[in-house]
Amino acid sequence: MIRLGLTGSIGMGKSTTAQMFRDEGLVAIDSDAVVHDLYRGEAVPAIDRAFPGTIVDGQVDRAKLSAHLGSHPEDFKLLEMIVHPLVRKREVDTISKAEADGADIIVLDIPLLFESGTEARVDRIVVVTCDPEIQRRRVLARPGMTEEKFTMILGRQTPDVEKRRRADYIIDTGLGLDHARSEVRRIIASLRAKDVK
Known part of the structure; x- marks a missing residue:
């Protein structure tokens, strides 16, 4: 069984993307x-x-x-x-x-995958990303979120550019839900094709 690590900084759309993997039948x-x-x-x-x-x-x-x-x-x-x-x-x-x-693939949705040193527990890594301005807008729209809190959270997270560098797959959620969904399907198909070989 392939353990697929899913991660991304706050406001990048990770939870929505995780749900897309579930919609495709994965745990x-x-x-x-x-x-x-x-x-x-x-x-x-x-x-x-x-x-x-x-x-x-x-x-x-x-x-x-x-x-x-x-x-x-x-x-x-x-x-x-x-x-x-x-x-x-x-x-x-x-x-x-x-x-x-x-199950042939399981998704481990781990927000602090790199920060907690748990990348060794997964076989492949998907990083969810988007433009920093989109991220900022999404996060500051959350109830109770402030600039100060957002800055504190970002300070504890590995920078997005570093996460993308270490990823096997990247999904840009700033390009819309349909794009993200097609990327999820492409990743699953790619993993299954490699698994068959």
Whole structure:
């Protein structure tokens, strides 16, 4: 089974692209969705101990956690030490199930693929990109997003130009949904053709 890593900086259209892979019948593990789920369950006790005051009604209050990390960026490492092993376990379980079900390709949607050093866990890498102005417009249109927060997030991400340099495939979402969808189909066909050889 081919493990296809999907990544891209904030606002590049990664989630939309991941859904396109699902629409083509592939299993796509969304690391962000797994984290959200962990914030409502398994990760709560450890985060409560590490970041007191960030748990509200039995789950992680993302705004409170984000505010803490904004003023204490050195604590990102601590959060990653708590969350990454839990995400990895879910990923391994989902990969095993997909393999048992006979899947030939699985998509691992990992926003911080390069930043977390997890590219060794995938066979091929798709980077989703777009023009920086389109990215900026998309991100600043999100509820609660500010220039300052956007700058902080970008500062933690590998630059887009570097991601594209390290990619096996690139999808430019700035060229529209139809273009992105045809690229998704082209990538799947290419992987399956190589797999047959």
